[in-house]
Amino acid sequence: VSLSAVLTGESQPLDPHRIGSTLTGVWKEFQKTCADGNCMRLCSHNLLIVCSGPDRAAQVQRDLDELLPNYPGRAVVVTLDPAHSGPVQGDFRVFTRRRHLAGELVRLRFPADAPPLPSMVAPLWQDGLPMVLLWRGEPAYGTNWFQQLIENCTRFVVDTDFRPKETLGACVQPLAALWKLMRDPYLATHGFMDFSWGRLQVWRDWIASLFDRPDRRRLLPLVECIELENWAVPGATVPGLSSLYLSAWLVYHLKLPIVQKLSPIAGGHEARFGNVNFRFYSRSTDDEDMLGRPVRVTFRGSRDGQPFRLSVERDSTECSTLVLGGSGPCAPGSGHTLHLERMQTLTLLGQELETDGRDRQFERVLETLLRMTGAAADA
Amino acid sequence: MTMVESNPLREGLSSARTAPPCTVVIFGASGDLTQRMLIPSLFDLSEQRLVPPELSVLGISRRPFSDADFRQRVQPDDVNSTNWSNFSRGIFYLSGNHHELETYERLKARLAEIDSARGTQGNRLFYLAVSPTDFPVVMGHLSSHGLLSPPDYADPDESWVRVILEKPFGTDLASATLLNKEIHKLAPESQIYRIDHYLGKETVQNILTFRFANCIFEPVWNRRYIDHVQITASEALGVEERAGYYDQSGALRDMVQNHLLQLLSLVAMEPPASSLDDSIRDEKVKVFKALRVYDAAQVARETVRAQYTAGFIDGKPVPGYLQEANVPADSRTETYAAARFWIDNWRWEGVPFYLRTGKRLARKVTEVAIVFKRAPLMLFENHGGDTLEPNILVLRIGPEEGISLRFGTKIPGMTRRQRWVNMDFDYGTSFARPSPPAYGRLLHDCMIGDPTLYNRGDAVEVAWRVTQPILDAWAADTSPMPTYEAGSAGPRQSETWMEDEGRYWRKL
Numbered sequence: 065v066s067l068s069a070v071l072t073g074e075s076q077p078l079d080p081h082r083i084g085s086t087l088t089g090v091w092k093e094f095q096k097t098c099a100d101g102n103c104m105r106l107c108s109h110n111l112l113i114v115c116s117g118p119d120r121a122a123q124v125q126r127d128l129d130e131l132l133p134n135y136p137g138r139a140v141v142v143t144l145d146p147a148h149s150g151p152v153q154g155d156f157r158v159f160t161r162r163r164h165l166a167g168e169l170v171r172l173r174f175p176a177d178a179p180p181l182p183s184m185v186a187p188l189w190q191d192g193l194p195m196v197l198l199w200r201g202e203p204a205y206g207t208n209w210f211q212q213l214i215e216n217c218t219r220f221v222v223d224t225d226f227r228p229k230e231t232l233g234a235c236v237q238p239l240a241a242l243w244k245l246m247r248d249p250y251l252a253t254h255g256f257m258d259f260s261w262g263r264l265q266v267w268r269d270w271i272a273s274l275f276d277r278p279d280r281r282r283l284l285p286l287v288e289c290i291e292l293e294n295w296a297v298p299g300a301t302v303p304g305l306s307s308l309y310l311s312a313w314l315v316y317h318l319k320l321p322i323v324q325k326l327s328p329i330a331g332g333h334e335a336r337f338g339n340v341n342f343r344f345y346s347r348s349t350d351d352e353d354m355l356g357r358p359v360r361v362t363f364r365g366s367r368d369g370q371p372f373r374l375s376v377e378r379d380s381t382e383c384s385t386l387v388l389g390g391s392g393p394c395a396p397g398s399g400h401t402l403h404l405e406r407m408q409t410l411t412l413l414g415q416e417l418e419t420d421g422r423d424r425q426f427e428r429v430l431e432t433l434l435r436m437t438g439a440a441a442d443a
Numbered sequence: 444m445t446m447v448e449s450n451p452l453r454e455g456l457s458s459a460r461t462a463p464p465c466t467v468v469i470f471g472a473s474g475d476l477t478q479r480m481l482i483p484s485l486f487d488l489s490e491q492r493l494v495p496p497e498l499s500v501l502g503i504s505r506r507p508f509s510d511a512d513f514r515q516r517v518q519p520d521d522v523n524s525t526n527w528s529n530f531s532r533g534i535f536y537l538s539g540n541h542h543e544l545e546t547y548e549r550l551k552a553r554l555a556e557i558d559s560a561r562g563t564q565g566n567r568l569f570y571l572a573v574s575p576t577d578f579p580v581v582m583g584h585l586s587s588h589g590l591l592s593p594p595d596y597a598d599p600d601e602s603w604v605r606v607i608l609e610k611p612f613g614t615d616l617a618s619a620t621l622l623n624k625e626i627h628k629l630a631p632e633s634q635i636y637r638i639d640h641y642l643g644k645e646t647v648q649n650i651l652t653f654r655f656a657n658c659i660f661e662p663v664w665n666r667r668y669i670d671h672v673q674i675t676a677s678e679a680l681g682v683e684e685r686a687g688y689y690d691q692s693g694a695l696r697d698m699v700q701n702h703l704l705q706l707l708s709l710v711a712m713e714p715p716a717s718s719l720d721d722s723i724r725d726e727k728v729k730v731f732k733a734l735r736v737y738d739a740a741q742v743a744r745e746t747v748r749a750q751y752t753a754g755f756i757d758g759k760p761v762p763g764y765l766q767e768a769n770v771p772a773d774s775r776t777e778t779y780a781a782a783r784f785w786i787d788n789w790r791w792e793g794v795p796f797y798l799r800t801g802k803r804l805a806r807k808v809t810e811v812a813i814v815f816k817r818a819p820l821m822l823f824e825n826h827g828g829d830t831l832e833p834n835i836l837v838l839r840i841g842p843e844e845g846i847s848l849r850f851g852t853k854i855p856g857m858t859r860r861q862r863w864v865n866m867d868f869d870y871g872t873s874f875a876r877p878s879p880p881a882y883g884r885l886l887h888d889c890m891i892g893d894p895t896l897y898n899r900g901d902a903v904e905v906a907w908r909v910t911q912p913i914l915d916a917w918a919a920d921t922s923p924m925p926t927y928e929a930g931s932a933g934p935r936q937s938e939t940w941m942e943d944e945g946r947y948w949r950k951l
């Protein structure tokens with residue numbers, strides 16, 4: 065491969081069985097261009113992204129184009145393509161920053177499953193640096209090659225589908241599989257994350273901020289009902305994953321014992337934790353992009369016989385604006401709104417690349433979620 | 444009613460604690476600082492969700508603005524219009540002279556209105572961006588109007604009143620001591636926050652993390668292994684619009700007495716017992732107390748000062764200091780200051796700390812360089828000669844924030860020659876997100892009641908105790924003022940002063 069072609073930043077053809085030597089060759093040629101030898105091969109992480117289907121891979125590609133120049137590292141994007149039946153195909157590109165080689169992106173296209181994948185990518189990892197595995201789509205849980213990949217990484221990230229399912233079981237099944245993996249003693253030092261949880265960071269911040277004020281903090285023990293709403297297709301009643309995650313987070317942090325697990329009621333679902341009734345509702349939308357995302361979280365209770373309501377709600381006209389609202393004692397005034405950029409995959413991935421070890425809060429919340437939905441036993 | 448001590452939902456969130464609602468009252472609000480730093484920082488905190496929506500700002504100065512005028516005046520460029528619209532609803536303005544009683548009567552009424560309308564709960568942060576000589580005046584009026592205590596309607600257990608004093612805190616030891624005495628008559632130290640924006644810089648805070656979160660450096664962080672320390676804050680800019688202030692101040696007061704001595708204290712302090720209480724500030728004060736205080740003869744030996752003459756910056760001709768607008772033709776104000784400080788304690792005995800700062804130097808650099816002792820025996824051929832070069836650990840504060848360690852390595856080949864290479868950590872390549880603005884960090888700390896990154900009264904006084912004899916000796920010295928050409932690395936005296944000891948300034 066000619067260096068001048070590589071330095072254009074365009075994709076170059078790659079023999080999938082000679083990935084390591086090709087990249088080393090590029091680096092050696094690159095070094096020769098620096099007369100004083102003062103150039104570096106920047107690498108802060110290894111990143112493997114496995115995508116079920118070409119659509120997901122195309123989406124990832126756009127994110128990586130932006131991410132890799134900021135997070136220099138070696139990234140391998142694998143597409144599991146049911147339409148592909150021939151040998152593995154590959155190409156690569158490099159990113160440069162000033163006089164440094166600042167990132168390598170390798171793309172591989174496999175048939176629908178990929179038993180040889182671990183043997184092809186394992187030799188590529190730079191020792192001593194984090195190895196983050198991000199899976200877009202349903203991970204190949206249970207297969208040998210998936211297990212090999214997991215054992216070779218330091219951090220495993222999934223992006224569980226946010227959209228509401230027809231049954232509660234279908235909604236929590238992917239989380240149960242993830243939980244099972246997290247409980248594997250052999251993976252005790254691995255980090256785990258679900259982007260669907262990560263995307264709720266803004267909501268968690270805002271819900272928490274409702275109770276930063278000391279006077280509102282005193283209302284917390286007086287909360288009797290928490291309502292969670294998410295966007296769904298018309299007629300859906302099963303809680304979306306966002307509502308389940310947020311409720312599990314609240315249950316865990318408010319230390320509420322499970323009294324009654326999640327069960328259907330008219331128009332939604334209900335559960336009782338401690339003295340608090342949790343109600344889950346859906347709001348209809350045709351907007352595919354909004355399906356499963358939170359609409360509103362409302363806390364209701366009463367103090368000295370006077371009812372209060374505190375809520376965080378997505379603005380009805382502006383999907384990226386959150387509004388703090390309420391009535392009764394300590395209610396926020398008008399104008400408590402904030403426009404926020406939606407948490408992009410890019411931001412979430414960047415955070416993962418900067419994080420070491422396990423996120424204990426995510427672990428506890430996931431466990432709580434499975435317990436409150438009755439799926440813990442299965443997991 | 445059950446009391447919930449802390450917000451249980453905050454546990455485990457990556458965001459810092461949201462500050463409680465309050466009104467930030469800015470005295471001197473028509474000044475540049477409000478528009479350039481304070482409002483953009485507060486707005487940034489609001490977008491980061493680090494301040495609550497109730498946060499309100501009340502600007503005070505003599506100029507006759509309406510609330511709308513003031514909002515328009517302080518609106519930062521390129522902001523999200525929805526967020527600015529929400530945030531700016533909490534910005535108000537009060538036209539008044541801070542010397543007049545009547546202003547405070549109106550202020551008190553206005554604060555009560557804001558508390559009622561916006562739920563700020565009687566919490567107040569008074570930001571005094573006025574002349575230091577006016578600090579006691581403003582605080583005296585605030586006190587006599589009961590504004591240094593929370594109002595009667597506020598929760599006595601939760602509400603607070605704090606005062607941020609903008610630098611400079613005094614112009615010499617006597618004025619700083621008097622200022623401390625006067626403000627302590629009006630408010631306890633726990634209410635006073637003396638701001639030095641240098642301490643809010645991410646890379647400055649990282650000095651502590653670097654030293655005390657990594658056990659590999661602390662064992663060599665002492666006189667056994669360190670030859671000397673160089674702290675540099677050079678600027679390519681001249682005095683610009685600040686000639687009036689700068690000519691009264693000079694490089695020593697403007698940079699050394701505060702910023703550079705703060706850096707020195709962070710490099711030299713002992714490990715604090717905790718990061719949560721006043722331990723860090725206690726340790727910094729111990730360093731200041733251990734700094735050697737010079738007599739006039741020592742000042743002549745241990746310091747260098749100079750003024751820039753005309754030269755070139757980035758290829759463009761620039762005037763000398765005496766030719767700058769608003770600078771008296773006979774000014775003897777130093778635009779360059781270098782000093783060798785000694786810390787008389789067990790850790791640093793015999794290790795000089797070289798501090799230098801100046802305007803119109805070759806380039807803008809702020810860094811701390813820890814120069815280690817040379818290896819005792821030269822076993823290998825050196826690339827550049829027969830002397831061994833020391834290891835140097837450089838903590839770069841700006842402009843390219845990072846850390847580098849210089850060490851020797853074998854040049855590939857059949858000989859045993861060695862060459863120096865750098866092992867680099869660069870903030871820009873390791874962390875994609877930019878560092879938060881220093882003022883934002885410090886304002887947030889004040890709102891949550893964390894004074895760690897603020898100067899304590901005793902620290903300010905002991906820092907003045909060290910710099911005052913230098914100021915006095917320089918004032919008494921009638922010999923010609925040394926000069927350096929704009930765009931150079933500083934005066935020749937500064938180089939020879941180092942070379943005489945077999946040491947060299949790091950290249951600018």
